[in-house]
Ligand code: HEC
């Protein structure tokens with residue numbers, strides 16, 4: 526069997542030698558599922574809904590569900606991200622966007638849909654938006670496997686999890702009291718992000734055929750998340766960037782994280798229809814949701830890039846109980 530990540534691996538070394546990020550290169554190549562050190566069994570043999578299949582679906586999503594997946598019936602998404610592009614360490618890493626205890630929060634009431642949301646619904650939220658794809662059937666082996674894996678993560682976390690998580694808690698993000706500066710964001714991007722994510726934010730594919738997705742995932746363009754995704758909200762993105770990026774050396778301050786998040790979210794990306802139906806209770810809509818309608822009259826531009834303090838103050842005042 527050939528080693529699918531090998532062609533990409535040489536390119537990682539080339540890029541990382543330039544970027545001076547040898548530790549990151551080593552982690553990317555050997556410390557992760559699917560690196561040259563580990564053989565990837567064929568998806569066809571692995572049809573059982575086991576937690577191990579779930580882990581692989583999350584770590585190597587494009588290979589199983591991407592637009593180039595071997596079996597046309599399995600092609601369920603148009604992006605070429607992996608779930609693990611945002612949920613680091615296949616969701617097992619603690620900190621921002623960790624999935625270690627995610628399953629314990631469901632079912633719940635979703636502010637976005639206004640109704641009851643199961644863990645399957647939440648995963649499908651990321652399938653349709655972050656992955657720019659379609660929902661998976663609730664009873665499908667893939668959905669069952671991902672849920673089994675999330676249950677396994679939570680079981681593993683119980684007991685030891687709290688301490689471990691605390692030790693790794695990322696520095697808190699405080700929203701700057703101004704609109705994001707896209708020009709400065711572009712400078713931060715060129716200096717701190719482009720070496721891995723590419724000058725045009727298009728990422729670095731693991732191999733020519735794209736089946737194995739990206740070593741450095743795209744931040745915008747046709748292979749990235751769509752405009753309804755959580756990562757397309759500038760404060761969600763800024764928190765993630767401050768806690769996690771540049772990978773292996775997350776040292777940006779609040780202002781740089783805010784500006785660079787606004788910059789990559791100002792670039793073109795796929796659109797999903799029907800966004801006006803989100804958040805039926807508009808008072809619960811996050812202030813940084815970059816699409817209407819709103820329960821306020823602040824312009825779309827301000828909801829996309831700030832300043833957010835006036836919008837937050839408006840809702841604080843509106844939610845005061847009547848006397
Ligand atoms: C582009 C980044 C991105 C990708 C790719 C992505 N997600 Fe997410 N995911 C998010 C964000 C952001 C949130 C939190 C959304 C929010 O704050 O509203 C989230 C939330 C979740 C949650 C809920 C976590 C909780 O604690 O409530 C689950 C479960 C989840 N994602 C699973 C997945 C799965 C499975 C995939 C792949 C099919 C995936 N995600 C792909 C960004 C992503």
Ligand code: HEC
Pocket residue numbers: 544546549606609610611613614713714717718719720721722740741742743744749750756762766770771772773777785786789
């Ligand atoms: C050393 C390489 C490297 C650098 C530099 C880097 N990233 Fe990343 N980034 C990654 C990798 C790799 C992932 C996917 C996580 C994984 O596979 O473990 C990622 C994931 C992301 C994601 C979520 C997935 C997606 O495609 O949307 C965002 C957003 C992101 N990075 C933003 C940034 C920003 C902004 C900067 C600059 C401040 C930056 N990154 C710098 C390697 C890097």
